[in-house]
Amino acid sequence: MEHALDIVKVRHWVVHVPLANSISWSSGKRTGSTRLICEVTTRNGIKGYGETICLLDFVPPVFEKLVAQLAGHLNVTEVEKLTRIAEGAGYYHHKRALVFALSALEMAMWDARGKHAALPLHEMWGGAYRDQIEMCAYVYISDPEKVAEELLDYRDQGFRSFKLKVGLNPEQDVALVAKAREVLGPAANLRVDPNGAWTPGTAKRMAAKFAKYDLQYIEQPLIVEDLAGAAQLRASSATPICIDEGAYTLQETMTAIRLGTADVILVDPHETGGLWQCLKTGAVCEAAGIHVGMHSGGELGLTQAAYLHLAASMPNAKIALDTIYQHHADDILKARIQFVDGHAAVPKGSGLGVEVDLDKLEHYRTDIIISAYRNPDKPDWFAEKPSF
Secondary structure, eight states, X not given: OOOTTBEEEEEEEXXXXXXXXXXXXXXXXXXXXEEEEEEEEETTSOEEEEEEEOOSTTHHHHIIIIIHHHHTTOBTTOHHHHHXXXXXXXXXXXXXXXXXXXXXXXXXXXXXXXXXHTOBHHHHTTOOSOSEEEEEEEEOOOOTXXXXXXHHHHHHTTOOEEEEEOOSOHHHHHHHHHHHHHHHOXXXXXXXXXXXXXXXXHHHHHHHHHGGGOXXXXXXXXXXXOHHHHHHHHHHOSSOEEESGGGOSHHHHHHHHHHTOOSEEEEXXXXXXXXXXXXXXXXXXXXXXXXXXXXXSSOOHHHHHHHHHHHHHOTTOOSOEEEOGGGBSOOSBSSOOOXXXXXXXXXXXXXXXXXXXXXXXXXXXXXXXXXXXXXXXXXXXXXXXXXO
């Protein structure tokens, strides 16, 4: 039987939006963000939009050959069915490939459903627990002598939470954190992310060295798979431990909680397979008494809006949201999301509550996925995990 919310058309764009300035980190150099944008059209003419991370070449073919094909058999209310069918098509063997591609369609389905209901997404998920979302100033400068100016600029803009990329070398990392604490004072929330660059032994030493700087947490100190090592580190560290890449999917999050791996868990709809899966993950963490934040992976406006709806809906989303949204030179929305006094307002319009600029999607369309995990300035360099 035909339904007004049946998906009758799917199209997508791969876009690359440049950053205002390139940023370097322990896993490479990033000059912009490559994302896959999805549009669904329902039988009654509603269009919904979604976005996902597209850093690696497997995302478009999985989207085209699996996800978009499944869409023709669904209506936009059937996000749970979408996930189950996709996994059952053999992709439980390849969840990392699946979740990236799946989440673009799933977000678009929610956007269309919200527009049909004339409700913003957070009102479909239990209402706004909060309507202003704190954002974290994400600083990629690794030079201790150069970081102060950017930290102070963010503080002057009203930010109270700050994140530093570490994992380059121990001496520089400690000097960077020391300078940041000196500049920001004791009241600021300061967190660091080595991106899995440390061995368990190095992580113990670094956690001990960082203890006097009262960090909010250390994010993903060990390689992704070492949940047991992270649990041991957490047991010995006075500084809270945060898991990001190590607990992407709902099942991985449950494993991390059972092992006692994390004080904080970062969620990401692209890495867990959609907004609905993200809400489930947040609920599991809530039951365990664990606060959640949001992973930043080069989000453009659709994802940034989705993050705001998620954070509004999840009572335990008390951690200021990581974001590099403001680092982009442009966006794919007609009106960019604004940060005021270190906060962003939750969108009030139907669905995601933002409007896509189709001309910009065409302008930034690309056939080349530019990796953020290499450094074009050093062609022989690669990120070794753990590196020290």
